[in-house]
Amino acid sequence: MPIRTNRGRTAVYRRLWGWPLRSPRHLIGTLVILAVLLTAVGILLPKAVGKPGQANTAGTGTSTSRPGVAAPVTVTSTLPPRLSSPPPPSSAPIDQDGTRVAKEWVTAWANHPDGTTTEQWLKRLEPSTDVEYMAKLATVDPANITATKVVGEPQVVTSVQGSMEVDVQTDGPKVKVTVVKTNAGWRVTNFSQVA
Known part of the structure; x- marks a missing residue:
């Protein structure tokens, strides 16, 4: 039987939102279910969207690059090599x-x-x-x-x-x-x- 009055809908909503607060067991069960849902969304959402910088080429066998994305750059250092040991102190005449x-x-x-x-x-x-x-x-x-x-x-x-x-x-x-x-x-x- 469908709910036809606002008063009936309010009572239903109140029962749904109030259910977790009825007892500690209901609250813990609600928090566990909410944690499982958030974890599932966190795992599945990146797989569905794809990683940034990659084109979705599943099933085509070809790879395409995104326009405007530069190729990786190899950085070379112009710094002098690191000394493995300090240079020996210079000797001085005996005093x-x-x-x-x-x-x-x-x-x-x-x-x-x-x-x-x-x-x-x-x-x-x-x-x-x-x-x-x-x-x-x-x-x-x-x-x-x-x-x-x-x-x-x-x-x-x-x-x-x-x-x-x-x-x-x-x-x-x-x-x-x-x-x-x-x-x-x-x-x-x-x-x-x-x-």
């Missing part, structure tokens, strides 16, 4: 003041008679040590140092502008010292013991 500071520092480093406190030991190192490196040296216990004196002349391993690595032989291990030229002169910024 005798730097080697002298390295030897003085290792002599003060190795000089720690029994009973020497860390503060006394650091005081001897301070004149030839970089200020920032003094904080690291404060963690060293001089009692753990096996060397007691320098037994050889310093040997420069590398020398670049404003920096040198110098090996100094002690009666214990060989000590590799990095000295850097600062405004205050040559200062030690790092050391390591070489076996």
Whole structure:
């Protein structure tokens, strides 16, 4: 039986729109159905329309290009090739003041008679040590140092502008010292013991 009055149509519409809000189960079911429909439209619509830039040639066996569309362009770079490693630093002449500071520092480093406190030991190192490196040296216990004196002349391993690595032989291990030229002169910024 057809609906003939506006009042009857309104009631039908109200029942259709109100159905999802009747219970949580109705609402979840409506949302699931809506998600499935939107997903299906999202998948099928691009297939029906076709990809942009392609002509629909299904079944003809020929391919046509769209007028006004340029062919793909191959881009070549005019930039220089990327360096795989940094260029080696240029060597500089050996500065005798730097080697002298390295030897003085290792002599003060190795000089720690029994009973020497860390503060006394650091005081001897301070004149030839970089200020920032003094904080690291404060963690060293001089009692753990096996060397007691320098037994050889310093040997420069590398020398670049404003920096040198110098090996100094002690009666214990060989000590590799990095000295850097600062405004205050040559200062030690790092050391390591070489076996």
